[in-house]
Amino acid sequence: MITTVEQHLLKQQRSVSDATGTFSWLLNGITLATKMVEAKIRMGALSDSLGAYGAVNVQGEHQQKLDVFANEALLHTLGLRDSVAALVSEEDELPMMMNLDPERGKYIVIFDPLDGSSNIDVNVNVGTIFSIHKRVVSDKDDIEESILQPGYKQVAAGYVVYGPSTVLVYTAGSGVHGFTLDPRIGAYVLSNESMKMPEQGPYYSTNDANADTWPPVYREYLAMLRRGELGGKPYSARYIGSLVADFHRTLLKGGVFLYPPSTKSKKGKLRLMYEANPLAFIAEQAGGMAVNGPTRIMDLQPAHIHERTPFIVGSRREVEALQKALAEAE
Ligand code: AHG
Ligand code: MN
Ligand code: MN
Numbered sequence: 001m002i003t004t005v006e007q008h009l010l011k012q013q014r015s016v017s018d019a020t021g022t023f024s025w026l027l028n029g030i031t032l033a034t035k036m037v038e039a040k041i042r043m044g045a046l047s048d049s050l051g052a053y054g055a056v057n058v059q060g061e062h063q064q065k066l067d068v069f070a071n072e073a074l075l076h077t078l079g080l081r082d083s084v085a086a087l088v089s090e091e092d093e094l095p096m097m098m099n100l101d102p103e104r105g106k107y108i109v110i111f112d113p114l115d116g117s118s119n120i121d122v123n124v125n126v127g128t129i130f131s132i133h134k135r136v137v138s139d140k141d142d143i144e145e146s147i148l149q150p151g152y153k154q155v156a157a158g159y160v161v162y163g164p165s166t167v168l169v170y171t172a173g174s175g176v177h178g179f180t181l182d183p184r185i186g187a188y189v190l191s192n193e194s195m196k197m198p199e200q201g202p203y204y205s206t207n208d209a210n211a212d213t214w215p216p217v218y219r220e221y222l223a224m225l226r227r228g229e230l231g232g233k234p235y236s237a238r239y240i241g242s243l244v245a246d247f248h249r250t251l252l253k254g255g256v257f258l259y260p261p262s263t264k265s266k267k268g269k270l271r272l273m274y275e276a277n278p279l280a281f282i283a284e285q286a287g288g289m290a291v292n293g294p295t296r297i298m299d300l301q302p303a304h305i306h307e308r309t310p311f312i313v314g315s316r317r318e319v320e321a322l323q324k325a326l327a328e329a330e
Helices: 005-015 023-045 065-079 117-122 143-147 208-213 216-226 243-253 272-285 316-329
Strands: 052-056 061-064 082-088 107-115 126-134 156-162 164-170 176-182 187-192 203-205 256-259 289-291 310-312
Touching: 005 023, 005 126, 005 164, 005 187, 005 243, 023 065, 023 107, 023 156, 023 164, 052 065, 061 065, 061 117, 065 082, 065 107, 065 117, 065 126, 065 176, 065 243, 082 143, 082 187, 082 272, 082 310, 107 117, 107 143, 107 272, 117 126, 117 203, 126 143, 126 216, 126 243, 156 243, 164 187, 164 272, 203 243, 208 216, 216 316, 243 256, 243 310, 256 316, 272 289, 272 310, 310 316
Parallel strands: 082 107, 203 256
Antiparallel strands: 052 061, 107 126, 126 156, 156 164, 164 176, 176 187, 256 310, 289 310
8 A cells, every 4th residue: 555745744744843733734735835846847858847947046147947837836825834833945145934823833944945956957857845943932932033943843844756757855853754756646655764864875965066166175085085994995976957956866876965164155055944954864863974174064043035145065974984084074
């Protein structure tokens, strides 16, 4: 008998929220939006969703039509969920306030609606990433305080990778669970329960076109992996350019993904709130690690919703070896 993500989450419900089904109804809004995105992606050039949209977002990036479609799909489906206090999107400069009634607006949903935009038009995997925080109802209920919470406060996180199959991976703090979209019934069906990241992997994953701008220790670290000096065989390289796809392979096969700081950008390129934090939560729940170099990603206190961070995520062996190399380089 199949287990859908909704059924699976209801079983986990106890560990996430006190509300009866509120959280699973919220997740349902996210999965519905991803099915709308998947339907567009499946049609590729036959749909109207390839190419540039013709606007520049707050990141200074040219929005693709699918960025905008995915963003609007999530805003629409989550906007109908009474339990959402605020939404934060990579594509919108400011948070969107929804139900600010502390009694009902219980969750903050933070998302990258379409990750890997540079790959949309070349038929390569792209994704959607989401992070969920509970509202901090303090005496002065300041919604900003509820939004800018460190990653270890997340109540759930997940991603969908749109590829040969469409896979949803999520954690609500009790392990990492994978589901495959069954197009015959339009449901995400449990396909990989309690996923664990291998202790060490065969790959490193990074954009080495930036190598000359990194701190030298990162170049030396990758050379050490190529020489096979971390035990095991010399490493091979895999880099898709869609974070979600590079992360998903790392979760399944092990290894390390790195987007280091550079002279071009001291804080790297990836965004803390809707790329690093959700994937860090999943990595740790699967037995891996996620750091900005010296510090655990989920311990970082965000200062603003679009802040960037260096991001190194993957198997324990490789991440610990990088932290050791950084400590010795000081
Ligand atoms: P987004 O499409 O949401 O802006 O994310 C793109 C990110 C991430 O998906 C990927 O890992 C990284 O950009 C690739 O950056 P480079 O092209 O600089 O390697
Ligand atoms: Mn992204
Ligand atoms: Mn994006």
